[in-house]
Amino acid sequence: MSPSEREIVERITLERTAQKPILEGVGLSKHFGVESGLFQRKKPPVQAVNNVSLSVRKGETLALVGESGSGKSTLGRLLLNLLKPTAGDVIYEGRNLANLPAEKLRQVRRDLQIIFQDPFASLNPRMTVESIIGEPIWLHSEASRSDRQAKVAELLRTVGLAPEHGGRHPHEFSGGQRQRIGIARALASEPRLILGDEPVSALDVSVQAQVVNLLEDLKHQFGLTLVIVAHGLAVIRHMSDRVAVMYLGEIVELAPVNALFETPLHPYTQALMAAVPVSHPDLRRPRPVLGGDMPSPSRPPSGCRFHTRCPHARALCKEVAPVMESVAAERQVACHFWREIANAGAGTLILPTPSAAYSQRLSLFKTHQSLSTESQP
Ligand SMILES: Nc1ncnc2c1ncn2[C@@H]1O[C@H](COP(=O)(O)OP(=O)(O)OP(=O)(O)O)[C@@H](O)[C@H]1O
Ligand code: SF4
Ligand SMILES: [Mg+2]
Numbered sequence: 509m510s511p512s513e514r515e516i517v518e519r520i521t522l523e524r525t526a527q528k529p530i531l532e533g534v535g536l537s538k539h540f541g542v543e544s545g546l547f548q549r550k551k552p553p554v555q556a557v558n559n560v561s562l563s564v565r566k567g568e569t570l571a572l573v574g575e576s577g578s579g580k581s582t583l584g585r586l587l588l589n590l591l592k593p594t595a596g597d598v599i600y601e602g603r604n605l606a607n608l609p610a611e612k613l614r615q616v617r618r619d620l621q622i623i624f625q626d627p628f629a630s631l632n633p634r635m636t637v638e639s640i641i642g643e644p645i646w647l648h649s650e651a652s653r654s655d656r657q658a659k660v661a662e663l664l665r666t667v668g669l670a671p672e673h674g675g676r677h678p679h680e681f682s683g684g685q686r687q688r689i690g691i692a693r694a695l696a697s698e699p700r701l702i703l704g705d706e707p708v709s710a711l712d713v714s715v716q717a718q719v720v721n722l723l724e725d726l727k728h729q730f731g732l733t734l735v736i737v738a739h740g741l742a743v744i745r746h747m748s749d750r751v752a753v754m755y756l757g758e759i760v761e762l763a764p765v766n767a768l769f770e771t772p773l774h775p776y777t778q779a780l781m782a783a784v785p786v787s788h789p790d791l792r793r794p795r796p797v798l799g800g801d802m803p804s805p806s807r808p809p810s811g812c813r814f815h816t817r818c819p820h821a822r823a824l825c826k827e828v829a830p831v832m833e834s835v836a837a838e839r840q841v842a843c844h845f846w847r848e849i850a851n852a853g854a855g856t857l858i859l860p861t862p863s864a865a866y867s868q869r870l871s872l873f874k875t876h877q878s879l880s881t882e883s884q885p
Contacts, residue, residue, distance in 0.1 A: 529563035536596035556582040558757040569734040571744035574754035621694035625706035627686035638674035644696040663692040684715035701733040
């Protein structure tokens with residue numbers, strides 16, 4: 509094989525590997541039971557995540573976005589096996605975590621790490637930075653004390669801190685530095701995937717960019733896969749490859765980041781976009797502003813969960829829940845009327861013909877509607 513042929517084969521292999529899922533959620537639900545007093549009526553469970561299927565590809569940065577309470581953190585914790593699902597499965601590297609023996613699960617826990625929004629709350633204030641970062645090394649390997657110290661010093665340098673910082677406590681650092689300590693601790697387990705749960709939301713805007721750049725650098729340096737949970741879309745635009753938009757425990761749109769920003773298809777995504785500042789006046793276009801509060805996840809609305817706030821809602825939306833439909837390469841959306849909504853506002857989008865499943869649902873609904881009108885006195 510000539511060097512150029514080898515190069516082509518290597519590139520194709522790399523592209524194939526990059527498309528392979530490292531982690532998958534299949535029909536995942538998490539319903540939290542609500543405690544009730546002795547004589548109180550039993551309250552319905554909180555449907556934090558409801559029947560979500562999602563793949564995370566090797567080497568990508570996948571963002572989970574949505575308003576507060578939409579289920580992003582719960583979905584992240586389910587994927588990392590930090591919460592037990594009410595229903596559904598988590599598949600890591602093709603293996604169902606529910607069937608893995610304890611020893612293998614411990615390895616999975618090392619492979620899948622998490623960093624939190626508030627590093628101060630997640631770092632033990634009584635421990636030195638060296639102990640905080642060194643703990644996973646101590647727990648998971650038989651490294652000597654000096655090896656551990658050398659590894660911690662290396663990790664501190666990797667995240668932009670100095671080895672001398674190892675002797676200090678978390679309160680002696682700024683917010684950005686504390687987040688770097690959290691990242692170093694996650695890296696100590698030599699993970700393959702890191703989930704950042706709002707990793708920069710608590711930081712000053714100037715520091716946010718530094719931490720985002722650090723995560724990007726580490727991703728390339730260590731071949732990591734990143735899942736980033738974020739409230740707003742501004743942060744994730746610059747760092748993610750794909751975006752999953754969540755509303756009331758469900759994914760309503762999944763798309764490559766540029767496609768999502770250029771032509772958001774779901775009315776909820778369009779409303780979220782209204783909150784993103786646009787720099788050039790030519791790029792500004794009227795978009796709906798999201799009104800009202802999110803309904804309670806204990807009593808989600810019937811049909812499409814977004815119908816109580818959707819400016820495009822019709823009778824069908826109240827009755828029939830839309831399913832995720834493939835609408836273009838790599839794009840999925842859960843809305844009965846996304847075609848019409850896109851046609852009204854998205855200009856150049858090429859629209860496929862309606863799927864058989866969609867047409868069938870629509871005709872079933874129309875039949876049902878005409879039958880109920882006929883049966884009225
Ligand atoms: N342990 C729990 N017990 C009961 N309800 C919970 C629990 N954890 C989360 N919830 C509820 O589940 C829903 C989803 O919560 P989750 O924290 O996943 O949302 P989120 O999108 O991460 O929100 P935020 O952006 O505020 O962090 C919320 O209504 C929340 O109150
Ligand atoms: S299905 Fe109906 S209510 Fe739901 S987003 Fe689409 S138009 Fe709005
Ligand atoms: Mg959260």
